[in-house]
Amino acid sequence: xxxxxxxxxxxxxxxxxxxxxxxxxxxxxxxxxxxxxxxxxxxxxxxxxxxxxxxxxxxxxxxxxxxxxxxxxxxxxxxxxxxxxxxxxxxxxxxxxxxxxxxxxxxxxxxxxxxxxxxxxxxxxxxxxxxxxxxxxxxxxxxxxxxxxxxxxxxxxxxxxxxxxxxxxxxxxxxxxxxxxxxxxxxxxxxxxxxxxxxxxxxxxxxxxxxxxxxxxxxxxxxxxxxxxxxxxxxxxxxxxxxxxxxxxxxxxxxxxxxxxxxxxxxxxxxxxxxxxxxxxxxxxxxxxxxxxxxxxxxxxxxxxxxxxxxxxxxxxxxxxxxxxxxxxxx
Amino acid sequence: xxxxxxxxxxxxxxxxxxxxxxxxxxxxxxxxxxxxxxxxxxxxxxxxxxxxxxxxxxxxxxxxxxxxxxxxxxxxxxxxxxxxxxxxxxxxxxxxxxxxxxxxxxxxxxxxxxxxxxxxxxxxxxxxxxxxxxxxxxxxxxxxxxxxxxxxxxxxxxxxxxxxxxxxxxxxxxxxxxxxxxxxxxxxxxxxxxxxxxxxxxxxxxxxxxxxxxxxxxxxxxxxxxxxxxxxxxxxxxxxxxxxxxxxxxxxxxxxxxxxxxxxxxxxxxxxxxxxxxxxxxxxxxxxxxxxxxxxxxxxxxxxxxxxxxxxxxxxxxxxxxxxxxxxxxxxxxxxxx
Numbered sequence: 255x256x257x258x259x260x261x262x263x264x265x266x267x268x269x270x271x272x273x274x275x276x277x278x279x280x281x282x283x284x285x286x287x288x289x290x291x292x293x294x295x296x297x298x299x300x301x302x303x304x305x306x307x308x309x310x311x312x313x314x315x316x317x318x319x320x321x322x323x324x325x326x327x328x329x330x331x332x333x334x335x336x337x338x339x340x341x342x343x344x345x346x347x348x349x350x351x352x353x354x355x356x357x358x359x360x361x362x363x364x365x366x367x368x369x370x371x372x373x374x375x376x377x378x379x380x381x382x383x384x385x386x387x388x389x390x391x392x393x394x395x396x397x398x399x400x401x402x403x404x405x406x407x408x409x410x411x412x413x414x415x416x417x418x419x420x421x422x423x424x425x426x427x428x429x430x431x432x433x434x435x436x437x438x439x440x441x442x443x444x445x446x447x448x449x450x451x452x453x454x455x456x457x458x459x460x461x462x463x464x465x466x467x468x469x470x471x472x473x474x475x476x477x478x479x480x481x482x483x484x485x486x487x488x489x490x491x492x493x494x495x496x497x498x499x500x501x502x503x504x505x506x507x508x509x510x511x512x513x514x515x516x517x518x519x520x521x522x523x524x525x526x527x528x529x530x531x532x533x534x535x536x537x538x539x540x541x542x543x544x545x546x547x548x549x550x551x552x553x554x555x556x557x558x559x560x561x562x563x564x565x566x567x568x569x570x571x572x573x574x575x576x577x578x579x580x581x582x583x584x585x
Numbered sequence: 586x587x588x589x590x591x592x593x594x595x596x597x598x599x600x601x602x603x604x605x606x607x608x609x610x611x612x613x614x615x616x617x618x619x620x621x622x623x624x625x626x627x628x629x630x631x632x633x634x635x636x637x638x639x640x641x642x643x644x645x646x647x648x649x650x651x652x653x654x655x656x657x658x659x660x661x662x663x664x665x666x667x668x669x670x671x672x673x674x675x676x677x678x679x680x681x682x683x684x685x686x687x688x689x690x691x692x693x694x695x696x697x698x699x700x701x702x703x704x705x706x707x708x709x710x711x712x713x714x715x716x717x718x719x720x721x722x723x724x725x726x727x728x729x730x731x732x733x734x735x736x737x738x739x740x741x742x743x744x745x746x747x748x749x750x751x752x753x754x755x756x757x758x759x760x761x762x763x764x765x766x767x768x769x770x771x772x773x774x775x776x777x778x779x780x781x782x783x784x785x786x787x788x789x790x791x792x793x794x795x796x797x798x799x800x801x802x803x804x805x806x807x808x809x810x811x812x813x814x815x816x817x818x819x820x821x822x823x824x825x826x827x828x829x830x831x832x833x834x835x836x837x838x839x840x841x842x843x844x845x846x847x848x849x850x851x852x853x854x855x856x857x858x859x860x861x862x863x864x865x866x867x868x869x870x871x872x873x874x875x876x877x878x879x880x881x882x883x884x885x886x887x888x889x890x891x892x893x894x895x896x897x898x899x900x901x902x903x904x905x906x907x908x909x910x911x912x913x914x915x916x917x918x919x920x921x922x923x
Contacts, residue, residue, distance in 0.1 A: 295805075304806045311799050401634035407848055408794065408820060501795050502827055505820055506634070508795040552803035558789045559759065 260523040277524030278530050280575055282566070284406035284522070290544060292550030295364060299550050306430045307467035308545045312519075313434050314339075314500060316541035318512055318521035320445060321439075321486030323537045324518050327449075328462045328482050329529025330378065330385035335345070335490045336512025337396035338370045340504075342494035346407035346416055347504035352360055356415030364491030370396070371487020374479035393513065408505035411498050420499025434499045441489065446534050463528030518565065519544060522572045526580070543568070616662075624654035626874055627677030627689040628671055628712075633660035636846060637866055638688065641712065644812045645870035651843035652878045657682065664792070665758070666692030667830035674698040678707065683876035686870070696721050696795040708880045712869040714763055715890065725726040726833055727874050729863040732893040734767035736906075737841040738774020738778040740860045741813050743903040750775055750813045753804050754787035755797050756824050757817040764817055765871075767843055771815050790821050797824030799836065805832055816838040819849035819861060826857045845898065850914035853898050860908070867920035868893040893920075 272279070293300035318335050325332045343361035349359035370392060377388045413418060419434030449455035457478045460468040469475045498504065509515075521542030525532025543566060551561045630638040641660050649656035656803050659676060661669035667690050675698065677685055688697050711725040719725060720740050730850055742750070748869060752775070752878055753850050757764040766856050777783050785808055788800030795818070801824065805811075809832060816822035822842035835857075845863025876887045896915035897906055909917075 298806050298808075300804070307806065311802065313797070334860050357841075398634075403637065405636060407636050407846075408823065410848075497795070501798055501824060503794060503820075503823055505794045505821060505823075508793045508824075510791075510793060548799065549803045551805065552786075552788065552800065553807050555786060555807075558800075 276537060277526075278536035279524075280572070281523050281543060282443065285539050285543050285546065288546045288550065289583065292553070293422075296550065296551050296553045299351050302429045304549065306432075306435075308549045309435055309499065309542065310432060311549065312541045312545035313419075313438050314493055314497045314509070315512060315515045315519055315544070316498050316538065317438055317441065317489055318516035319523075319537045319541050320441060321489035321493075321536060322520050323523070323525055323532060323534050324449075324458065324482045324486050324489075325385070326447070326517075326527060327458050327529060327532055328479055329465075330374065330479070331389065331517065331527070332374070332394055332483075333393035333513045334374070334487060334511045334560050335389075335486070335493075335516055337393045337400065338487070339490045339494045339497065339512065340506060340509055341396050341403065341492050342367050343497050343504040344506060346494060348403065350411065350413035350416055351409060353404065356413040356516045360416060360495060363494050364488065367491035367494065368484055368487040371483040371490075372480070373404075375483030376485075377419045378483065379476040379479050386509070393558070404502045404504070404506040408503040408507075412501050416495065416498045417502070418499065435498050438491070438496070441492065442534055442538050445485075445489075449534065451503055454478070455479050456460060460528055462531075464530070467509040511579060515544070518569055521569060521576075524572065525574065527573070527578045530569040531576075540572075592796035617903060622881060624652070624874075624878045625680075625682045625875045626654050627654050627673075627680070627682035627685045628656070628658045628870075628873075629677070629685065629690050630748045631658045631660070631664045631670075631674040632662065633665070633691050634755070635664075637844070637864075641688070641866040641870045644867040644920075647872055648871045648874035653872060654874060654876075654878055654881070659689055659788060665690050665761075665795060666729075670695045672771045674702055675869075676761060678702055678705065682707060684708040684710065684873075686712050686873040686877070689802040691715050693840075695719055695910070697841040708874050708877065708886050710754065710876060711886065712873055717762070723890055724876065724891060726876075726893055728869075728895050729890075729892045730763050730766035730890070731770035731773075732773075733843050733864065734770025734863045735774035736808065736895060737767075737815070737843055737860065739864050740774075740897055740899065740903065740906050741771075741815070741839050741841045742775045742910070743906050744859055745812060748812060750777065750783045751811040752784050752813045753801065753811050755801065755814065755816040755821045756787055756789045757821065758791050759789045759873055762922050767817055768815075771841075783853065790824065792818060792820060794797070794820045797821035798827045798856050799824075801825040801828035802831070805829070805834070809834055809907070812838055814838055815844045816858075818842065819844040819846055819858075820853065822858055822861075823852060827854075829870075841894075843894070845914065845919055847915060847918035850898055850911050850918050853900060853914065854911035855922070856900075859901060860897050861914075862907075863896045863898050863914060863918070863919035863920075865893045865895070 316326030322332055337408050345358045345366055346363040349362055350356055358472050374388050377383050378385055420432055425431045457473045460473055461475050463476050519538050519541040522543055627650050632638055646656050659673035670690050674696055689711055690889050709722045711722040713727050715725045717723050756768055773779055787803040790797035790800050814825055817826050821841050839859045842858045842861040849861045853861050879885055897908035899908050900911050902908050
């Protein structure tokens, strides 16, 4: 959780400074509090099967949010990630239904999301358009493409490999673990390692913090930005695989708000929308917090509208914490 | 630099061409009153990609061609896009439509535009969804969604064969007209009311399969002691089924759905749904176009609510419930001959 904005050691640091140095601590606390509250409030929440289910429910958005974290770290935003993923699920399912080998179908979907990443990254670096606009346009186009491919109909998935992440599971200490959960964990660890231990990771934070200074210090800013969109595209392709493991149909009408859900997870995870500060571990917590809230509140029989209300309030609280932390750092 | 601005320009053009509503135009001019001879039919659907509305649109276009009427179709961009529908109505009037067939996104959101059109002499017929009040349009050709829900509820009740229901409900968009009617109809059919202790939980999933699956998983965590599931439409039914299957509960549960798309009928055939209730969008479209032709010829307007009917599709027919099997359903999904 090293960030380039980390302040040098002092004898006493304020809460804001602490949160700034370790942005995943806040969401981790929120997660623990939520789990404890729901475990006390219901007889059903604290149950190994249920905890496993909650993690499985957060897999797709969690994987989307992983790529979204990288994009937001460079002060960008990707509104098209879920739409890109949905197109990939349809391509995978359609190819498999037409008799294509499952691995080839999977690859085709992942290649598509990477191409979308190159398209967005290319426009962001070559023409310097704001990411918001590029990805808004891409979102609109991809949504249309998914409906054109599917003709509005869902495509049933029967291919074993495409469902593998959801159907194969093993027990770990009594908790059912799917291969999808394992893969997501490995991806989070991989990107965490890349962000904190490699030069590429330092460049990502530097570009997000101050692109001009990064450029002056010899970082190839455009190349870093493009690489972020490509890696993010790869994660969205894998999110498509996760989605097919979860639901047995590729449906053009699902994950309509997946883009916003992924941004919610990133922001709840303490990553700053202004770039340069945050961590994928925080995002993991953020994605889990949302799923825990949904699950726990549903089991408490709380109406869906109140669940949305709670999630929104938590989101604003997270941004307020980010702002206060930044202000304390400046003063 | 020049190359850059050229690229930007191209990009802008591509964006402009690929966003916004889809438009089909086949005429110009601005005659818009009845009795003038040629029918000019404009259709406004909720979206232009949902297969249900695609079926409706195709049927309307075919009926218009068969009857020598001009036809133009516009749509909102998403379910609930009132503004998009208002613009579509304005565009159709501009193009000179003398009949507008509309599936209103919300029962109240487009009423002013409809009133303006009617005041100008345009025949307005609601398809699929009634307006509130119902007489805001000249006539409504639609599924009686309350009756469709009631048929589903009656089937589930009959399938339970006297066992008291323990019900989970998967609703659509909270507060939407169709959602409310189907929900209420189902409860009447199964013999319950909102708040009955037999209802073990409900979740609203906005028509999103993955949200329905998630909601059902969370509900099942509370209790798996259930024997009946209501799903407001078929995609959400499939999501709910995935959650039930993961828990190994599909054997003990009677699940009903509504819509009657070919895929939903296939789900009945595969045993995912015990029954689904089929609607007939093709009938709505054809009858709407025929009314438009009649209006153009004679100036005579239809009125009131015309129920285009709904039918239970199941491979487990039950005494006292009129139904068709899935083979018939696949032949007739959404009223189209396949």
